[in-house]
Amino acid sequence: MINFQNINLIYPFLSLIVFALLTPLIDYLGRKIKFKYLSGVWATLGFIAAIYFIYKDYLIVQVTGKQFYTVFFADMLTIYVSTLFLGMGLIATFYSIRYMEHDTGLTTYYTLVQTMIAGMVGVTFSGDLFTLFIFWEMMSISSYVLVAFRKEEMEPVEAALKYFVMSSSGSATYLFSIALIYGLTGTLNLQYLTKLAFSGSPPPLFYLSLGMMIVAFGIKASIVPFHTWLPDAHPAAPSPISALLSGVVIKTGIYALLRVFFTVFKPEVFNYGMILVVLSILTMTIGNLTALLQKDIKRLLACSTVTQVGFILIGVSAAVYSKNAQTALFGLTSSLFHILNHAVMKGLAFLAAGVIIHQFHTRDINQLSGTGRVSPLIGVSLSISLLALGGVPPLNGFMSKWMLFTSAIEAGLPLLAAIGMLNSAFSIGYYLWLIQRIMIGKPEKTVKNRNSIIVTLPIIVLTILCIVIGLFPETPVKLAETAASALTNLG
Amino acid sequence: MIQISFYLGVAAILFSIGLYCLVTKRNIIRILIGLEIMSAAPNLLFIAFSANQASGLIDPLAHGFVITAIIIDGAILGVGIALALIAYRRYKTLDVRELRRLRW
Numbered sequence: 157m158i159n160f161q162n163i164n165l166i167y168p169f170l171s172l173i174v175f176a177l178l179t180p181l182i183d184y185l186g187r188k189i190k191f192k193y194l195s196g197v198w199a200t201l202g203f204i205a206a207i208y209f210i211y212k213d214y215l216i217v218q219v220t221g222k223q224f225y226t227v228f229f230a231d232m233l234t235i236y237v238s239t240l241f242l243g244m245g246l247i248a249t250f251y252s253i254r255y256m257e258h259d260t261g262l263t264t265y266y267t268l269v270q271t272m273i274a275g276m277v278g279v280t281f282s283g284d285l286f287t288l289f290i291f292w293e294m295m296s297i298s299s300y301v302l303v304a305f306r307k308e309e310m311e312p313v314e315a316a317l318k319y320f321v322m323s324s325s326g327s328a329t330y331l332f333s334i335a336l337i338y339g340l341t342g343t344l345n346l347q348y349l350t351k352l353a354f355s356g357s358p359p360p361l362f363y364l365s366l367g368m369m370i371v372a373f374g375i376k377a378s379i380v381p382f383h384t385w386l387p388d389a390h391p392a393a394p395s396p397i398s399a400l401l402s403g404v405v406i407k408t409g410i411y412a413l414l415r416v417f418f419t420v421f422k423p424e425v426f427n428y429g430m431i432l433v434v435l436s437i438l439t440m441t442i443g444n445l446t447a448l449l450q451k452d453i454k455r456l457l458a459c460s461t462v463t464q465v466g467f468i469l470i471g472v473s474a475a476v477y478s479k480n481a482q483t484a485l486f487g488l489t490s491s492l493f494h495i496l497n498h499a500v501m502k503g504l505a506f507l508a509a510g511v512i513i514h515q516f517h518t519r520d521i522n523q524l525s526g527t528g529r530v531s532p533l534i535g536v537s538l539s540i541s542l543l544a545l546g547g548v549p550p551l552n553g554f555m556s557k558w559m560l561f562t563s564a565i566e567a568g569l570p571l572l573a574a575i576g577m578l579n580s581a582f583s584i585g586y587y588l589w590l591i592q593r594i595m596i597g598k599p600e601k602t603v604k605n606r607n608s609i610i611v612t613l614p615i616i617v618l619t620i621l622c623i624v625i626g627l628f629p630e631t632p633v634k635l636a637e638t639a640a641s642a643l644t645n646l647g
Numbered sequence: 648m649i650q651i652s653f654y655l656g657v658a659a660i661l662f663s664i665g666l667y668c669l670v671t672k673r674n675i676i677r678i679l680i681g682l683e684i685m686s687a688a689p690n691l692l693f694i695a696f697s698a699n700q701a702s703g704l705i706d707p708l709a710h711g712f713v714i715t716a717i718i719i720d721g722a723i724l725g726v727g728i729a730l731a732l733i734a735y736r737r738y739k740t741l742d743v744r745e746l747r748r749l750r751w
Contacts, residue, residue: 286712286715289716289719290715290719293719293722293723296723297722297723297726300726300730301726304730304733307733310737313730313733313734313737314734316730317675317730317731317734317743320726320727320730321669321678321682321727324682324686324723324727325665325666325669325682325685327686327723328662328665328682328685328686328688328689329685331686331689331690331716332658332662332688332689332692334689335658335689335692335693335696336692338693338696338709338712339651339655339692339695339696339699342700342706344712
């Protein structure tokens with residue numbers, strides 16, 4: 157007899173999968189009753205239901221600390237990250253109801269958005285490295301198709317092919333890596349893997365496995381030698397999907413890295429802090445340099461995502477490098493806080509840029525001069541998001557960057573903090589250039605400023621979040637800290 | 648009795664062949680074949696390790712992993728072939744050098 161008490165933990169992504177499977181049926185119904193927005197409304201409802209279930213999980217996990225089942229588990233980190241994923245999914249789906257209304261194949265679109273987010277939430281709930289792989293592929297396959305969604309154009313198909321080849325070779329690498337772990341330990345369950353104890357130094361095959369793991373997740377998280385797919389794939393997708401890909405999909409890579417670092421490859425046993433420091437510096441610098449060369453607004457935002465991943469890695473490398481538990485906790489907290497902030501800022505930037513691109517039918521920054529003045533709301537929101545990305549004081553990006561640099565200094569890596577600050581200052585340059593382009597001058601053609609409330613509401617919500625998190629960072633930092641402490645004390 | 652290191656070596660060679668194929672080949676279909684060779688390597692490794700967990704016992708869990716991984720590979724390949732087909736219809740070629748509209 158099935159005990160239903162046990163499966164209510166996984167309702168967040170189970171409900172999303174059920175909603176996704178019913179979407180074609182609902183779309184058919186919508187065409188019958190001549191209401192074309194029905195599938196979009198249905199997908200939005202799916203996300204609301206999933207958020208409700210994650211809140212129920214939160215109430216359970218808050219009391220017990222962590223919940224283990226055979227292949228699933230949940231702790232505060234799971235709840236923190238998956239709430240972020242579902243929230244962004246809700247916002248992007250709501251925005252798509254009007255933004256995507258002129259596209260064909262919306263049934264596929266909404267189904268895939270839901271399966272992609274369900275895969276991501278599944279990754280965070282996986283208590284087993286192979287379960288993680290299954291959900292990882294669920295997310296990846298959905299995202300390949302979503303990047304190639306406008307398949308009648310040239311760019312999306314090419315970008316999707318490139319993304320497909322790089323990302324699936326990463327998945328094969330991950331599978332190889334967990335095969336090695338299985339051979340060495342006889343299990344893939346995280347609960348057992350945390351209790352691994354080595355007499356002396358671990359066997360060299362573990363280091364091979366660790367390297368492959370960094371490559372596999374690094375491809376998804378766009379850590380620098382493996383980032384080349386990102387500036388192509390993210391702009392090629394429709395704007396809400398760009399917001400999801402840049403805002404949250406790459407964070408799944410970071411989450412998976414954090415999870416395997418602190419359960420399997422514990423920093424006390426394995427020495428790889430320096431590798432992460434080098435990767436972090438490379439990611440920040442090369443991301444900035446490529447962003448400076450871009451003439452395309454969405455490509456610029458995508459390149460700045462690479463830079464921001466470098467900033468997130470500062471905290472991770474500080475946590476791994478320092479053997480001190482307190483410093484590690486602070487580094488992880490700041491990384492997780494920056495993950496939240498970057499999702500909000502980059503989501504807002506892509507959604508606002510999407511409206512401008514939709515109005516003017518161009519992505520070339522030189523042709524976009526003065527376009528922010530056509531609808532002041534969109535222009536101001538885009539400027540706020542860019543200022544936050546650059547790290548201007550009252551906004552949320554400043555708070556998390558400040559924490560990241562402090563954590564690097566505390567971990568004994570002042571050089572990393574210095575390079576991070578230089579990169580942050582450097583990045584303000586192209587953000588300000590973009591703001592100046594968009595807000596000053598006259599648009600080349602006149603368009604009617606007629607945005608539906610469904611498109612503007614998500615933008616307003618994200619703008620308010622940008623400002624509020626910047627002014628009152630205590631609550632999100634506290635949540636991030638609980639998540640980080642759950643990660644370091646697992647097992 | 649074949650040593651486990653033999654299987655490890657074969658899996659590493661398979662993986663390298665797949666990676667080589669991915670890097671050097673220009674035809675999309677060949678790239679997809681390289682991807683498949685790459686993902687065959689961990690499956691071999693799982694099967695080899697499952698027989699070596701304890702003497703006289705074969706761990707059935709790893710076989711479950713392999714079957715699931717094969718199914719996922721099939722799904723990935725399906726998406727890959729669909730993308731290749733769309734690219735072929737547009738460019739009338741499967742050569743990736745022709746798909747050069749993206750800047751790096």
